[in-house]
Amino acid sequence: MRTKRLLQLILVGCTTICLSAKAQKTTINQEIKLIENGLEPRIQVKGQVKKYNILDRMKHYKVPGVSIAVVKEGKIRWAKGYGIANTATGTKVNVNTLFQAGSISKPVAALAALKLVQEGKVSLDKDVNQYLKGWKVPENKFTKNKKVTLRGLLTHSAGLTVHGFPGYAQNDHFPDIVSVLNGKGNTASVRVDMEPGTRFRYSGGGYTVMEKVVEDVTGMPLEKYMAQHIFKKLDMTNSTYAQPLPKQYHAQASAAYRRDGEIIKGWWHNYPEQAAAGLWTTPTDLAKYCLEIQQIFKGKKGGILSQDMVKQMLQKHKNEWGLGPSLHWSGDSLLFEHGGKNEGFTNEFLAFVHRGAAFIVMTSGDNGGRLIGEIRIALSRCYGWGIQSNTTVALIELDRSQLQAYVGKYKYSGKVRGKDYLVEVRVENGKLVLDNLPRKKISPLDPTSKTKFVDLNNGNRITFKKATKGAGYTLYWNKRYRFDRVK
Secondary structure, X not given: OHHHHHHHHHHHHHHHHXXXXXXXXXXXXXXXXXXXXXXXXXXXXXXXXXXXXXXXXXXXXXXXXXXXXXXXXXXXXXXXXXXXXXXXXOEEXXXXXXXXXXXXXXXXXXXXXXXXXXXXXOOOOOEXXXXXXXXXXXXXXXXXXXXXXXXXXXXXXXXXXXXXXXXXXXXXXXXXXXXXXXXXXXXXXXXXXXXXXXXXXXXXXXXXHHHHHHHHHHOOOHHHHHHHHXXXXXXOOOOEXXXXXXXXXXXXXXXXXXXXXXXXXXXXXXXXXXXXXXXXXXXXXXXXXXXXXXXXXXXXXXXXXXXXXXXXXXXXXXXXXXXXXXXXXEOOEEEEEEEEEEOOEEEEEEEEOOOOEEEEEEEXXXXXHHHHHHHHHHHHHHHOOOOOOOEEEOOOOOOHHHHHOOOEEEEEOOOEOOEOOEEEEEEEOXXXXXXXXXXXXXXXXXXXXXXXXXXXXXXXXXXXXXXXXXXXXXXXXXOOEEEEEOO
């Protein structure tokens, strides 16, 4: 009798567990469907609110491949790939497809530097020239009183030049790290041109110096150190800093695509600047990185870093930047995040320090940024994260003569990389368009008033005001950048 009763209890228990697992799976599938069919543009037109399917928006933006991972309640909730990884081979995107991480390489590589700090091999606040061998940061008038430090490199406040790197085509000369630092590649030399520590300025060049510090101190190439001491520890089995990408990974890697949807010749560019732009990875592996930081912050022992080091990493410096990631508060939780943009790849991750939640989206297209913005809205609505919402606008109609008053070329009031920056406003098919001449990008503008317009694709706002001098108008881009009419 006891045996029979025990068997009944076991069967009831098994049924409950099975039903619970099935309900869990159903809930996850429902979440995925809600997100997949809940993409919304950042700007919605009043009376025309729309939601889209992810595959339709991928086609709209000419982004062949997307991969997503979601972290919820301290665990990877789900991961899924969409579309085609390589149109030349027909390979589909799956959760193991490798994407170039772009600048997401930086916060991940920062773990190597922070680990060396924790081990007492380097200091965050000493002159990095103490650790560099051979090549050193050139001294000049800006380094006379303040030196370049690891803290400055990690927080983009070391005063170093070179914002980012364009990469190298498959058949291009592939320089080593010293050549890159000396300007022997396709970017300028990395030099200090303002006093270290005085202000924030994003610098891929700074992270390339950090890379050399790690290599000189450990005696190992960055790719090898990261594989042995970081990726192995975090079980990031689909990640590598190896550049160019070794052939054994080629079948697993996504190709890169331009704004027009065309595949990049050679399938992708190579990046010798490994710490700044050279990581190949997956959203699932980046989710493991996010989880490690979150769990250590909460008190996990034996992690890749100590709790004290993680708290230092997540302490705000200039421009709300930590020791690797960007930081800001959303509701009751601190967020750490970073975007990534290489030629033909656009990505983003965002993680809540206190909630055990995160998302990672990687795309194989130069237009991926707009798509990611719409995915963020869907994710935020589904999980109640409050990180992204859209704006509804009411449009009006203007006749051609009203639009014609704004036609002309406008020059930015400052300089961009030492050069003039021009945009042109035209009327095409009865609609105002803005031609961003340096970027060869045309944006349609819809009127919300007689002088205010919006780009419904990306939310950019354009305002025209009567020029204070002479005839015509002055153009203001997002209320921040002033362009004066020149023709």
